[in-house]
Amino acid sequence: MCGIVGYVGQKTTMDVLLGGLKRQEYRGYDSAGVALITEDGLIASAKKSGKLQALVDEVTAHPLAPGHTGIGHTRWATHGAPSDVNAHPHVVDGGKLAMIHNGIIENFAEIREEMLEAGHTFLSETDTEVGAVLLGHLVEQTGDFRTGFAQAVNRFQGAFTVLAIHQDAPNVILAARHNSPLVIGFGDGENFLGSDVAAFVEHTHRAAAVGQDQMVEITPEHVRVTDFAGTPVPIDEFEIAWDASASDKGGWPSFMAKEITENPDAVANTVRGRVVDGRVEIPELSGLGEDAIRKFSRIILVACGTASYAGQVGAYAIEQWARIPVEVQLSHEFRYRDPVITPETLVVSISQSGETMDTLMAVRYAMERGAKTVSICNTQGATIPRESDAIVYTHAGPEVAVASTKAFVAQITALYLLGLQFAQVRGTLDDTAIARNIAELQALPGKLEEVLTTGPEIRQLAKWMSDTPAVLFLGRHVGFPIALEGALKLKELAYIHAEGFAAGELKHGPIALIDHGQPVFVVVPSPRESAEIHSKVVSNIQEIRARGARVIAIAEAGDAAVLPYADEVIRIPLAGPFFEPILAVVPLQIFAMELADAKGLDVDQPRNLAKSVTVE
Numbered sequence: 066m067c068g069i070v071g072y073v074g075q076k077t078t079m080d081v082l083l084g085g086l087k088r089q090e091y092r093g094y095d096s097a098g099v100a101l102i103t104e105d106g107l108i109a110s111a112k113k114s115g116k117l118q119a120l121v122d123e124v125t126a127h128p129l130a131p132g133h134t135g136i137g138h139t140r141w142a143t144h145g146a147p148s149d150v151n152a153h154p155h156v157v158d159g160g161k162l163a164m165i166h167n168g169i170i171e172n173f174a175e176i177r178e179e180m181l182e183a184g185h186t187f188l189s190e191t192d193t194e195v196g197a198v199l200l201g202h203l204v205e206q207t208g209d210f211r212t213g214f215a216q217a218v219n220r221f222q223g224a225f226t227v228l229a230i231h232q233d234a235p236n237v238i239l240a241a242r243h244n245s246p247l248v249i250g251f252g253d254g255e256n257f258l259g260s261d262v263a264a265f266v267e268h269t270h271r272a273a274a275v276g277q278d279q280m281v282e283i284t285p286e287h288v289r290v291t292d293f294a295g296t297p298v299p300i301d302e303f304e305i306a307w308d309a310s311a312s313d314k315g316g317w318p319s320f321m322a323k324e325i326t327e328n329p330d331a332v333a334n335t336v337r338g339r340v341v342d343g344r345v346e347i348p349e350l351s352g353l354g355e356d357a358i359r360k361f362s363r364i365i366l367v368a369c370g371t372a373s374y375a376g377q378v379g380a381y382a383i384e385q386w387a388r389i390p391v392e393v394q395l396s397h398e399f400r401y402r403d404p405v406i407t408p409e410t411l412v413v414s415i416s417q418s419g420e421t422m423d424t425l426m427a428v429r430y431a432m433e434r435g436a437k438t439v440s441i442c443n444t445q446g447a448t449i450p451r452e453s454d455a456i457v458y459t460h461a462g463p464e465v466a467v468a469s470t471k472a473f474v475a476q477i478t479a480l481y482l483l484g485l486q487f488a489q490v491r492g493t494l495d496d497t498a499i500a501r502n503i504a505e506l507q508a509l510p511g512k513l514e515e516v517l518t519t520g521p522e523i524r525q526l527a528k529w530m531s532d533t534p535a536v537l538f539l540g541r542h543v544g545f546p547i548a549l550e551g552a553l554k555l556k557e558l559a560y561i562h563a564e565g566f567a568a569g570e571l572k573h574g575p576i577a578l579i580d581h582g583q584p585v586f587v588v589v590p591s592p593r594e595s596a597e598i599h600s601k602v603v604s605n606i607q608e609i610r611a612r613g614a615r616v617i618a619i620a621e622a623g624d625a626a627v628l629p630y631a632d633e634v635i636r637i638p639l640a641g642p643f644f645e646p647i648l649a650v651v652p653l654q655i656f657a658m659e660l661a662d663a664k665g666l667d668v669d670q671p672r673n674l675a676k677s678v679t680v681e
């Protein structure tokens with residue numbers, strides 16, 4: 066939700082800001098803006114509603130005077146509709162000060178009243194402008210940018226990352242964060258700020274995450290971090306593992322197309338280095354201690370959206386392998402059910418961004434009640450991993466398309482690794498079973514490459530179906546969350562009504578939806594590995610076919626039982642029962658992308674969405 070970038074240095078500031086916004090546009094894309102302090106010491110700014118390109122066109126047509134200190138913002142609207150006036154930066158105090166903000170200033174109404182009484186006026190409907198006016202007011206009152214800034218952030222409540230520049234301090238950016246992300250990038254004679262490292266990875270690989278309730282001052286020469294009382298705090302620098310080119314399209318028509326083809330690498334890189342002498346060894350889990358792993362009596366997986374479906378797949382495997390009851394809770398529901406948590410409860414959060422506010426709050430809630438927490442995350446230095454007891458990073462590389470694809474398969478891979486390590490420690494799987502599952506994991510990248518070759522066939526199918534109003538998805542066991550994920554991808558990318566069901570649930574209501582020509586994707590389990598549920602799913606296919614459904618089966622190579630009843634069969638390579646869903650999801654990802662493309666939609670930036678959901 067909103068991407069932020071800040072730069073102080075000798076490069077062309079506008080290029081750095083627009084580049085940083087481009088790489089963070091997935092965080093919000095309903096308006097964008099920049100402000101800089103020009104070489105004449107004045108604030109210049111530009112902002113436009115619509116995608117970043119509208120701002121690029123604006124500053125190309127009407128270039129701002131050059132400067133060496135600047136801030137930029139790409140917005141996902143919370144308070145106030147997406148419009149030019151509501152876009153950030155908000156320039157106040159007679160044009161002397163500019164501020165950008167990610168989050169929600171919850172006490173904005175009270176501050177607004179106070180500022181109106183003090184004689185200030187407002188142009189926009191946003192909480193951010195209220196914050197900026199307060200900041201300007203306090204800077205005027207105290208006569209000092211830094212003092213005024215510290216006082217203002219101590220007044221804000223809610224979730225915020227704010228960056229501000231003032232023409233009286235031409236080489237300085239001040240920033241602060243509470244419940245919203247902020248990272249620093251360290252350069253040589255230049256420094257950067259961003260919502261995540263994508264903002265500046267093309268310029269530097271040296272970064273540090275700013276902790277909760279901390280303020281930062283950057284100039285070209287120094288970076289200073291303090292708490293909200295102004296006491297200096299140490300900076301914990303890390304090396305960004307991502308390559309800048311990894312967050313470019315690299316010749317693909319969309320980030321989504323690129324990221325789907327990166328599914329094999331996402332799995333391979335997540336497994337890499339975590340299998341040693343035929344055993345799973347995730348060094349990051351060692352902090353939990355083997356004793357604790359033996360004693361865990363319950364695992365709760367918390368996540369939202371696609372990540373929660375990865376959790377649902379993982380839950381089947383972890384429970385079966387490690388013999389621990391595992392449940393999946395949507396992060397935003399978790400706290401409100403007053404869950405039973407004991408010191409023997411392990412809460413595993415799953416989050417690509419590591420910033421999803423609902424998931425962060427679930428993790429904090431679990432920790433306060435004495436649970437141990439593990440974060441499965443794809444983004445270095447993000448808040449959720451930083452606050453958890455242990456981190457298992459998925460090494461899927463940057464995921465820029467708003468809808469998640471490769472991170473999903475990497476999340477399942479990480480959950481499987483965790484399940485296998487727990488099974489080893491608890492002695493619930495013998496060596497042969499461990500070795501078989503490891504071999505399955507290691508074979509997945511090659512099989513995913515094979516699945517990717519079905520792309521043209523699926524593109525054709527999507528073209529034929531481009532005017533379909535609704536699609537249903539069925540699956541059973543681990544195929545059920547895959548059906549849910551297939552439906553979610555289609556909803557968010559192609560804006561088509563789509564529902565996923567457990568195939569066994571069909572007769573309990575959803576079969577009433579089946580009418581002549583209704584397309585239904587069915588994730589068919591393996592007849593070799595899961596004979597019992599395979600025959601049940603084939604019966605379900607017959608039932609819907611008899612009622613006119615158009616069946617598209619995703620079935621393993623050689624499964625002939627589906628042929629008489631399926632209108633289309635998409636083949637996936639043979640794999641163990643827990644591993645087929647990782648293969649089956651890829652045709653569904655491709656289908657959603659191709660159908661959206663056939664409808665002329667933007668597959669990378671679907672309407673109304675943002676990738677990092679940092680508000681509750």
Ligand code: F6R
Pocket residue numbers: 369370371372373415416417418419420421424467468469470553554557676677678
């Ligand atoms: C759907 C999608 C979302 C995210 C969800 C959680 O394609 O991407 O459903 O999975 O918002 O996001 P993270 O994983 O960043 O916590």
